[in-house]
Amino acid sequence: MRRRSRLVLGSALVLEVLAFVALLVPAPIWAMRLMSGPWLLNYAEGSPNSLDLSYRNAVGLWIEKGIAAKAVRDPGGPDAQRIGAMLVQMKPFLISQTEITHGPAIAHTGIAGIGWCNHVNGFAAEVLSHYYPKAESFAVNNGATSHTFGRVWTSAEWLYFDAWADEIVVFRWRGTPDYLFRSRQTQTMTPTDVVNVANAYNRADHGYTLRRFRPTVLGQLIEDMGNRFDHGSDTAPGADEQFVPSARLPRPTIHDAAAKEYIAARFEQLSGDKAEARRRYAAVSGPSAYSLAARGFERRLAQ
Numbered sequence: 001m002r003r004r005s006r007l008v009l010g011s012a013l014v015l016e017v018l019a020f021v022a023l024l025v026p027a028p029i030w031a032m033r034l035m036s037g038p039w040l041l042n043y044a045e046g047s048p049n050s051l052d053l054s055y056r057n058a059v060g061l062w063i064e065k066g067i068a069a070k071a072v073r074d075p076g077g078p079d080a081q082r083i084g085a086m087l088v089q090m091k092p093f094l095i096s097q098t099e100i101t102h103g104p105a106i107a108h109t110g111i112a113g114i115g116w117c118n119h120v121n122g123f124a125a126e127v128l129s130h131y132y133p134k135a136e137s138f139a140v141n142n143g144a145t146s147h148t149f150g151r152v153w154t155s156a157e158w159l160y161f162d163a164w165a166d167e168i169v170v171f172r173w174r175g176t177p178d179y180l181f182r183s184r185q186t187q188t189m190t191p192t193d194v195v196n197v198a199n200a201y202n203r204a205d206h207g208y209t210l211r212r213f214r215p216t217v218l219g220q221l222i223e224d225m226g227n228r229f230d231h232g233s234d235t236a237p238g239a240d241e242q243f244v245p246s247a248r249l250p251r252p253t254i255h256d257a258a259a260k261e262y263i264a265a266r267f268e269q270l271s272g273d274k275a276e277a278r279r280r281y282a283a284v285s286g287p288s289a290y291s292l293a294a295r296g297f298e299r300r301l302a303q
Contacts, residue, residue, distance in 0.1 A: 027066030084181030102289035147200035
């Protein structure tokens with residue numbers, strides 16, 4: 001009986017230590033492959049109770065922090081070129097809704113691989129939070145249209161960036177955008193999209209912080225808790241209303257077998273095994289935005 005009690009206490013202690021480590025240390029990439037359940041792409045899978053839902057979200061956040069920590073290599077150099085180079089490295093891992101029409105994914109963006117401007121640039125800010133003391137997604141509402149890009153605080157100023165648009169940009173604000181880095185990566189935006197994005201950049205002085213990102217789970221939870229205490233949500237006041245139109249599209253869903261293949265493909269792509277990633281993406285089937293994303297990633301990996 002005493003031995004069993006000691007084993008239970010010992011196991012509880014180990015779990016507590018692991019939970020504490022997870023709060024401070026981002027997940028290793030292989031954790032994504034280890035926990036390749038369909039719920040990583042849909043936290044509501046199987047109608048979980050509130051405790052299970054919180055657990056799934058926390059594990060997803062931990063894995064995403066790990067992906068963000070390993071997504072790019074720091075090239076060093078002047079800040080604008082450094083940021084731009086890291087975003088160029090990151091962009092092939094994500095597909096936006098200008099390439100594949102979809103509603104907002106339930107899963108964390110680094111895991112899902114798809115997203116709207118607030119998701120893609122939010123993940124970009126999450127990546128850059130490992131290299132800069134302040135990293136934020138930053139929204140500008142132009143009335144009927146809106147756009148979210150991001151910004152980081154360097155040693156002397158805010159530098160704004162956009163990794164969602166076809167052309168990755170980094171600029172400082174001097175009454176108008178002063179572009180310091182530009183690199184066209186894709187060709188998926190309509191002329192209207194291009195105009196809306198440019199208008200948002202030109203009104204950066206009218207924007208607001210959508211969400212602040214921290215490199216660890218603990219830091220993110222504290223940041224989000226402060227936002228919830230201040231105004232009841234993870235993001236800034238008014239942010240939810242700004243993106244309500246995106247909710248008109250159905251959220252991406254995927255059946256269990258395809259979800260496991262998709263997550264496995266994401267792991268292989270993030271790990272650098274292009275051939276295996278292509279094979280895994282090819283196995284993803286079904287009428288889903290994730291299936292369309294798999295075809296998109298296949299094409300990218302073939303280039």
